Amino acid sequence: MIAETVCSAVAAAGLGIAAVSAFRRRFLTAARIAAYALVPLGLVMTGAVEWAADTAFSPVAWAGFGVLGGAWLLFLATRAVERRRKSKGRAVAGAAQQDPVAPRASAPSLGPADRPAGRPGTKPQAAPRGGATDDFSDIEAILKKHGI
Structure with missing residues (x-):
């Protein structure tokens, strides 16, 4: 009223x-x-x-709302567990099937012994003073890997 x-x-x-x-x-x-x-x-x-x-x-109505809320939380929890299991299964299966994108990406840069020889009639260049070869060897390796 x-x-x-x-x-x-x-x-x-x-x-x-x-x-x-x-x-x-x-x-x-x-x-x-x-x-x-x-x-x-x-x-x-x-x-x-x-x-x-x-x-x-009405206390019965409030209890009903509580039951509905509990059911909703159960639905959310089971959905979250289901998603987590699916993503974990995909990650394990995907790691076993996929090759790494760049297998040598984590390998150290090419050192002087690993570098391929230049053209067959050229002399190797002398290393500049001050250890500049060590500083730029990583950059050179990356540029060669990309064909630059």
């Missing part, structure tokens, strides 16, 4: 505010406010407010 009275009062106040807005020639705003104000009145007329009030104060 109290909930119906409150909803009716909210609807009447909203329609009053809509009338004031229409008087100020804000017709679009007035129509929107009137639409919002009529929602509680419609809920009272359909009996939804009485049902909601009865449900809000």
Whole structure:
């Protein structure tokens, strides 16, 4: 009974505010406010407010909501476990089947002994002073690997 009275009062106040807005020639705003104000009145007329009030104060209804929440949590938990198992199975199967993308990527750069010989009539170049060969050998190996 109290909930119906409150909803009716909210609807009447909203329609009053809509009338004031229409008087100020804000017709679009007035129509929107009137639409919002009529929602509680419609809920009272359909009996939804009485049902909601009865449900809000019923311990059986709250227990039902608790059971529904528990079922929802169970669905989420089983879904998460199922996804985790599928992804773990794919990772194990994928690792066994796939070759590494760049097998020599983790290998150290080519040292002087591992470098392929240049063209057959050329002399090997002398190493510059100061150990510059060591500094740029990694970069040279990467550039050669990419054909640059």
